[in-house]
Amino acid sequence: MIVNLQSVLKDAKDKKYAVGSFNVYNYETIRGVIESAKESQIPAIIAFGERYMENMDFKTVHAIVDTMTKEIDIPIVLHLDHCKFPENIFKAIRAGFTSVMYDGSHLSYEENLKNTKEIVEIAHATGVSVEAELGSLAGGEGSNEGAEDQNEIYTNPIQAKEFVSFTGVDALAVSIGTVHGMYKGEPKISIDVLKEIASRVDVPLVLHGGSGTPEVTIRDCIQNGICKINVNTEISVYTVEKIKELMTGEKTYHLSNISLKTVGYVKEIVKKYMSMFYR
Numbered sequence: 716m717i718v719n720l721q722s723v724l725k726d727a728k729d730k731k732y733a734v735g736s737f738n739v740y741n742y743e744t745i746r747g748v749i750e751s752a753k754e755s756q757i758p759a760i761i762a763f764g765e766r767y768m769e770n771m772d773f774k775t776v777h778a779i780v781d782t783m784t785k786e787i788d789i790p791i792v793l794h795l796d797h798c799k800f801p802e803n804i805f806k807a808i809r810a811g812f813t814s815v816m817y818d819g820s821h822l823s824y825e826e827n828l829k830n831t832k833e834i835v836e837i838a839h840a841t842g843v844s845v846e847a848e849l850g851s852l853a854g855g856e857g858s859n860e861g862a863e864d865q866n867e868i869y870t871n872p873i874q875a876k877e878f879v880s881f882t883g884v885d886a887l888a889v890s891i892g893t894v895h896g897m898y899k900g901e902p903k904i905s906i907d908v909l910k911e912i913a914s915r916v917d918v919p920l921v922l923h924g925g926s927g928t929p930e931v932t933i934r935d936c937i938q939n940g941i942c943k944i945n946v947n948t949e950i951s952v953y954t955v956e957k958i959k960e961l962m963t964g965e966k967t968y969h970l971s972n973i974s975l976k977t978v979g980y981v982k983e984i985v986k987k988y989m990s991m992f993y994r
């Protein structure tokens with residue numbers, strides 16, 4: 716069953732766990748996330764980023780997710796991840812996505828505020844949830860999310876309060892020291908900044924840059940208001956490494972076998988994070 720983001724995050728906030736948001740790019744990754752949710756009986760967010768629109772179009776993503784979730788009773792959210800262009804948000808909503816992330820973090824605070832509010836009004840009229848971002852994450856290794864040299868800007872807790880009440884967003888992505896991609900050194904996550912934001916903001920908070928974040932930090936973040944955690948890079952890095960290992964052996968694989976193996980590798984990472992987030 717496909718539901719919106721608000722419904723799954725409400726339960727997560729009440730019970731202090733986080734719902735995993737896993738990036739997908741093709742049939743294998745979608746299947747990997749849905750099978751993990753079904754087998755673990757844990758809700759999941761299928762996150763399809765604007766940057767992967769060349770891999771699949773929104774209607775196809777929706778058709779696959781819709782078909783695969785018809786028979787299962789665990790809630791699945793179909794979410795548009797990191798979308799900078801409003802026209803793509805409206806395309807995703809028309810295709811049946813139940814949640815969208817408008818990423819205006821590259822804009823001035825005032826422009827981000829204004830655009831986010833407009834998108835919330837339209838999305839809410841159709842029952843679609845909206846996530847927005849304040850602050851900006853740095854780029855780590857292997858990231859596909861943005862410029863590698865991008866500097867980190869921590870979320871300002873006072874702005875966060877104003878932003879949420881003005882725009883009416885359902886969830887707020889915060890920048891507290893995680894990176895998009897694998898960490899180049901020791902992660903330096905500021906739980907103090909998170910606590911400051913959580914004390915001022917009522918909506919569920921979102922942690923981007925989940926890949927490689929230590930389990931103790933994840934637990935600490937969840938205890939202090941994080942209800943959704945995004946994982947992308949590690950799914951890709953792990954799967955590509957495992958396929959490389961297969962290729963160095965004697966055996967020659969049929970593409971259909973590689974496809975099935977890919978589903979299995981994706982599930983290993985998704986289930987690993989699901990068990991950290993959902994306790």
Ligand code: 13P
Pocket residue numbers: 738796797858859860894895896897922923924925926945946947948949
């Ligand atoms: P990672 O690639 O670091 O896991 O971050 C994913 C993410 O934040 C997707 O929006």
